[in-house]
Every structure is written in structure tokens, then in C-alpha cells.
Amino acid sequence: MSKNSTRRSFLQKCLITAPVMGIAPHTIARTTDRGRDSNSIKKANPIGVSTYSFWRFKGPKEDTPIEYCIDQAASMGFDGVELLLIQMKSDDNGYLQQLKRRAFHAGLDLMGFSTHQGFVYPDKEKRESEIEKTIHQIELAYQLGIPTMRLNTGRWGTIKSFNELMANKGIEPILDGYTEDQGFEWVIDAIERCIPTAEKCGVTIGLENHWGLGRTAAGVLRIVDAVDSPWFQITSDTGNFLENSYEQLEMMAPQTSLIQAKTYYGGGTWYTLDIDYDRVAKIFQDAGYQGYVSVEFEGKEDPKTALPKSLERIRKAFS
Template identity: 60%
Template sequence: MVPSRREFLKHTGLAGAAVALGQAGEVQAGPPVGEATTPLVVPPRRHPIGVSTYSFWQFRGERLGIPACVDKAAAMGFDGVEILHVQMQDESNAALQAIKRQAHSLGLALVGLSTHQGFVSPDAELRRTNVQKTLYQIDLAYRLGIPTMRINTGRWGTVKSFDDLMTRKGVEPSLEGHSEDEAFGWVIGAIEKLLPRAEECGVVLGLENHWGLGRTAEGVLRIVEAIKSPWLAMTLDTGNFLERSYEQMGQMAASKVPIALVQAKTYFGGGRWYSLDLDYAKIAAILQEEGYRGWISLEFEGSEDAETGVPKSLALLRKHFS
């Protein structure tokens, strides 16, 4: 019987070391065959923790450039950086390679590219335009050496203001004359067109629970489980489930489709649109139970100054994910 992902990780997390090192670092011969040994229990590897550049900007005021965010992430003690695409000020190849070099010199990984697109439209030409835009974004991730890219379904656009959408808890009526079933077909068809490029570039697409058809775990799973591609995974945002939060996180974590990245929201100083009292001990347990071993990326969305709110958030995440 082939072990499940959960069983495999549970067992391998306690694998013993095969050799012991001497005081001078030399490999020592093992004990004679048949002699009792005490296995070395290796503690589970901690989750690496990154920070989204969004945490330092939040769409407020002038865009803070990516190089400045990378410097801040290193100074605050993060392991990596997730880049918010709309925050980039220069997408020339020279600028991309400079960001890659800067991150490497500071000991940081570039762990994700967070992008926007919209496939929820009856307009086939608009969907095609968004596919082309997303193919370009995959190329950006490839040139930056980033292994996973957040994508969205997009939304109907029947609620024009994002503030109003948040007041409505993300619920939005469909366009007159069209149904959600129809829209799921549009989204699935568009994402399928992205996968050959994602495979060619080695970039795993992570469909996020991010409003639109991805407002619920059921919506995200309906799409990714229909497509069944190793190049389509999920990005789990802990702050985007406004009801049944832990239940829906568990649904995503339990799917056979893997989670590529976890975006962890915090709200020190009060949230910009809302605050959720997220229990990160519980969230960490949900992810551990289902075998998630990957990156945690902070998305600080509080009103407190990022210079203090972001370090507080890092301490919180280290406490529960280390």
C-alpha cells in the first residue's frame, strides 16, 4: 500500500541519522552488528518564514520599491520574500537580476510572486488578454528564480468598490444572464492555457482563496481538482475566509492538490478592512496534521506602523511555525 502524504511525512519527520560525527568532524564507524544502538531523533524541520512586500506598503501612499522591501526583510530576520507584482517599479531584466542578486547576498530566498488577473467574464477577448498577461507574469517569476506564483479567479465586478465588497464579506452577485457554473468553466479553461508555460518555466501556479469564485474553499477546490495538473496547486490565505475559517483551511489542506504557499495575515493595530482573531496554534496544527512543510509568508494588514507591526508578526509566526 502506498503511504499517504500525511503518513509519509509523519514517519520521515522522525527518521534517525545514519552516521555520527566525531569531535574532529570525521565519520566514525558504526557499532558492531547486533550491538544495541540509541537512535538519534531528529526534530521536525521548522517552516521557513517569508514576508510579502505588501506588508510594507498595503496599497497606501507611494509604492515602496522591491529592493527597499528586501533590505527591510533581511534586517528584520525573515528567511525569504514574496513579491507583490503590482508593487514592482521596474520589470527590465537588469532590474530583475539585481533583485535576485540582492536577495541572495542577504541570505534571502525569493519564494513567491503574487499576481492579479481576472477570468470571470463572458467576454472571451478579455479572458484571452488576462491569459496573455498571466503568461508574462510566469516569465517574470522564471527570470526571478521564483518557484511559485499566486493567481486568482478574478470576480464578476458587479460590486465596483473593493471597500463595498469587504462590507459584503466578499459576496458578489453574478452578471445578469450568467451563472456561477458558466464562470467556473471560463476560469478552468483559462487556467488550462497557462499550464504548458508554467511547466516549461518550472513555476507552480497557486490558486488563492481570494474573492470571486475563490472566495470559498469549495470554489478553489472545484477548479484545481477538475484540472488535475502538478503545475497547479493552491495558495492558502489565512485571512480570506470570513466564515468557517478553520474548517475551510482544513478542507484546502486535506486536498490531494497540494498547498504551494501559505500567506499568513496579521492585524496589529486593527485591520484595514476587518480584523480576524486568528489562532495560529490551531492553524499550525491543521497544516501539520495534513503534512504541509512549506513556506509561511507574512501578509501584515494591520494599521500599526510596519516598522513595529511586521516584527511583532514575525515573532508570532516563529512561535507557532518553528
């Protein structure tokens, strides 16, 4: 008997005995051909939490160490943790591996890395410095075993105060003597320089809709489409569109690698949005998104009470 005949005989026996074993034949078919079967099982999105949710820039970062955030996230029932780089006390490899081990022992994925950089600078040397910094951040994500990293475009900096920028809905004038097109060219060129490291490390960069040239979905997509790399996608933040938010999230959904879900229990620091998460979940699920949703709590309530409520709200919507 040939090997192929033996294999066919074995599979036929499995299908015959499957009901006896408590496994329906159609379940086996879905498992072996899930990518093409229209009846494939839909799983709920895993829910993580950003360490920013525990700190929110309130007081010294040493008062809210990453280790504490990991332990709290585990006790609250989250599936993973998104690390805020500037909240970490060090980028020494020993410290990074301790965080990885702590998360693993707590049953949590390290599923996102939120970093800061900017490329909207006329000074080429300054842009080069930001490129080098971003490449280093990608390598840190690799050391931590984190599969996706948040990226910013940066902004013109013509409004110095962030509070004033928020009061102006994130809109600021272009730097005198330059054009918006030049800003996009700087950002696109800088990100293209980072792609080889992202590919080598297996870290997907996700450009966030986070003020600057990424303030709108059109701006984000202009950059993502120009770079045109599977290692450069989108981090979709539900709280960073102050107009036409659902329509703009829908534009970005097909190229999203991570969702950051804002909640505002106790009232927001700069503003409060009433986000319909059932509608948001449907937008992303219709686009085929199955990845992580990371809670970013930005309210005034104590995180110890606000984050369990946030988890319940987001998990219910994305289940």
C-alpha cells in the same frame, strides 16, 4: 572484492565509528531514508514576508520600493520575501536580476510572486488577454527564480467598490444572463492554457482563496481538482475566510503550495480577525506542509514595529 562488498564494508565502518564522531547511527539512518522513516526530523517552516506588508497600497508605490522591502525583511530576520508584482517599478530583465542579486546578498529567498488577473469575463477576447498576461507573469517568476506564483480567479464585478465588497463579506451577485457554472468553466479553461508554461518554467501556480469564485474552499478545490496538475496548487490565505475559516483551511491544506499569514496589529483596514495561529499551524503540519509561510501584514500599526511582532508570532506557531 566486488564493488558491492566494498560499499557494504565502508558503511559498516561508518556505523561503527559514528558514535566516536558524535553522530548517532540512527541519525544517519534518518538522513539517508528520511522520506520513509517514521522518526525523521521535523524542521520548522521558513517564514517570509510579502512586500505588500510594507506598502499596503498606502501612497505611491515609489515610496515603498522593492529594494527597501528586501533590506527591511533581512534586518528583521525573515527567511524570504514574496514580491507583489504591481509594486515593482518595471519588468525589465535588468531590474529583475538586480532584485534577485539584492535578495541573495541579503541572505533571503525570493519565495513567492503575488500577481493579479481575472478570468470571469463573458468576453472571450478579454479572457484571452488575461491568459496572455498570466503566462507573461509566470515567465517573470522564472526570470526571478521564484518557485510559486499566486493566482486569482477574478470576480463578476457587479459590486464596483472594493470597500463595499468587503462590507458584503466578499459576496456579489452573478452577472445578469450568466451562471456560476459558466464562470467556473471560463476560469478552468484559462488556467489549463497556462499550465504548459508553468511546467516549462518550473513555477507552481497557487490559486488563492481571494474573493470571486475562489471565495470559498469548495470553489478553490473545484477549480484545482478540475485542472488536475502538479503545477497548479493552492495559495492558502489565513485572512480571506470570514466564516468557518479553520475548517476551510483544513480542506485546502493537502494541496497548498504557499501559506499567506495575515496579521492585524493596530486594527485591520477592512476587518480584523483573531486568528489562532497555533491551530492553523497544526492544520498544515498535520497535512505534511513543510513550505514557506508568508506574512501579509494588513493592520494600521507601523510595519517597522508590527512586522517583527508578526514574525515572532508566526515563527513560534510554526516551529
